[in-house]
Amino acid sequence: MKSIIFLSVGSTFEIILWILAIIIILYVLAKKKSVLNKDKNIPFDDAIVEDANEENKKEEVEIEKNEAEEKSETKEYLESINAPKLNFERIGKSDSENKDDLKELKGIGPVLEKKLNEIGITSFSQIENLKKNDLQLISVLINYPFHKIQGNHWAKQAKDMKKE
Numbered sequence: 001m002k003s004i005i006f007l008s009v010g011s012t013f014e015i016i017l018w019i020l021a022i023i024i025i026l027y028v029l030a031k032k033k034s035v036l037n038k039d040k041n042i043p044f045d046d047a048i049v050e051d052a053n054e055e056n057k058k059e060e061v062e063i064e065k066n067e068a069e070e071k072s073e074t075k076e077y078l079e080s081i082n083a084p085k086l087n088f089e090r091i092g093k094s095d096s097e098n099k100d101d102l103k104e105l106k107g108i109g110p111v112l113e114k115k116l117n118e119i120g121i122t123s124f125s126q127i128e129n130l131k132k133n134d135l136q137l138i139s140v141l142i143n144y145p146f147h148k149i150q151g152n153h154w155a156k157q158a159k160d161m162k163k164e
Contacts, residue, residue: 106152106157130154
């Protein structure tokens, strides 16, 4: 009979402890939320935001200028050192009006498509005609790992896309 009383007292005590723990957790969470929401009543100065937006725009323009300069410098450098060039006689000429959506190929996203277009690769038929040494050169020109190009089997995918 005594063990039953202890068991029920123990269970009641555990339940009370759990309730207290839950109350404490809820109190801490409510306190944290009130601290976070306290800052929302601070007066807002639109001039500071406008100045920050103007500074961000200036920085973006500077970054775009620098990227354009780097791109033109790289292109000029590659031309000046007689860097190897893709054989567009064999691969096929670039047709900027009838570009294929190269992003349809596995492994090519918007950035990679843009880089390929910049070096003159714009169609599935061109990719289909690429050989291993062309892929290695493309890897260097667009600064993209050769094993990823080779692993995605672009030429095979391009051939399959042309059939569709």
